[in-house]
Amino acid sequence: MVLTAFWAMLPAYIPNNAAVLAGGGRPIDGGKTMGGRRLLGDGKTWRGTAVGWGAGAVLAVVLNAIQQDASDLVGMTLPEFPIAIILALPLGAMLGDIAASFLKRRTGRERGAPFPGVDQLDFVAGALLLAAIARPGWFLDTFTLPVLLVVLVLTPILHVLTNGIAYLLGLKDEPW
């Protein structure tokens, strides 16, 4: 269950980290404001979003290529990603993160300000939602209730860990 959850969510985990590495350039909101605050802020860029999406999709293709061998190795059938899911999981992750920034700006939080709970799960919500829309059947087969529960527990732990490491390595300005 933990392995299935981790495997199925990997294409949604990678985009944020890739965006941190690739970020910079033109902000998506083009500097526009709403109610005196930025629509999204400088932390959401076209490049970061595109690279994050691409990185997650490429990873999903790689996981598909090794799915059989990996399944044999762990003695269980790990999920395969249909093409719509290859695209939906990482795009949903990026959109969830962007939606959270919109929410953060509307609630007066500056770029980089922590939003506990939202920071850790925004991309999961986005990825799961878009995957469910893209391939409802695959979504229900893969994300059974126990797997979903593992995802909800595992993700914040991994998120805190990886962002802490990125912060210590000087890749990220804040550890969240």
Ligand code: CTP
């Ligand atoms: N990033 C990006 N494009 C995205 C998401 C992230 O370019 N769609 C890059 C930015 O350089 C950003 C960094 O990754 O600063 C860290 O991402 P995140 O923590 O999500 O952004 P914050 O800068 O903290 O901004 P916010 O408060 O809006 O979350």
Ligand code: MG
């Ligand atoms: Mg942040």
